[in-house]
Amino acid sequence: MQKIRTMRARGAATQLVALSFTLPGVIERRGFLRAMDRIFSATASSYDRIWEKMGTSVVLAPLDRALQEFSEPPARILDLACGTGLAAFRLAETFPKARIVGADISQTMLNRFQTKAGTGKGGNLFPLLSPSGNLPFADNTFDLVLTQNAPPYPEEMVRVLRPGGSFFLLFSFVFVAPVRRIVRQRLLPLALCDIKIEKAAEGMAVTARKCKERRS
């Protein structure tokens, strides 16, 4: 049963990632955003249990891999499409002094995030209702911007990241060569340096830094 669940998750996630990177216009359409909100609001109450069954350590392996890159703790973190806060709470444990904003388009997912934050799991966590592709932040605001298991909006991520800041795209069940190629091609024209795509358990951690100087 567990194997079937993982296979389904891998198939759906691989298709979504490939689509997001090859046809970014699709994930910006209002209809797509509404569908995402509907789907995830409907699953919010069982969401954490689903991941627990799949193995939280497997789901979080790409984040844990990406965190090995850090020398200095980030002070301002933005977790895009944070859902119920799986990654955000791990980050709050790792960087207890950081201020962490978790943004999502589903208020229902954010309500669960907020309830967990209120039970003392993380004092510096701030939920925000916002689409990942259109954020209410100035350029160069955050030290770390990440998104885990969600449609990626890399241009907007880079915009709000400060020069030298860290960029993570994390997928717990996607690691096929064609997708890795698509991801790299899409990221290469952006102001990102040291792009790495690494395997972590069943998924991948894509890490980079926002270049400090404009590349020619």
Ligand SMILES: C[S@@+](CC[C@H](N)C(=O)[O-])C[C@H]1O[C@@H](n2cnc3c(N)ncnc32)[C@H](O)[C@@H]1O
């Ligand atoms: C599979 S869940 C991942 C949640 C969380 N990152 C995690 O790892 O558990 C996908 C989340 O992305 C959110 N989402 C999807 N599209 C989004 C968008 N364009 N902007 C913000 N959130 C989005 C959904 O509401 C949902 O909470």
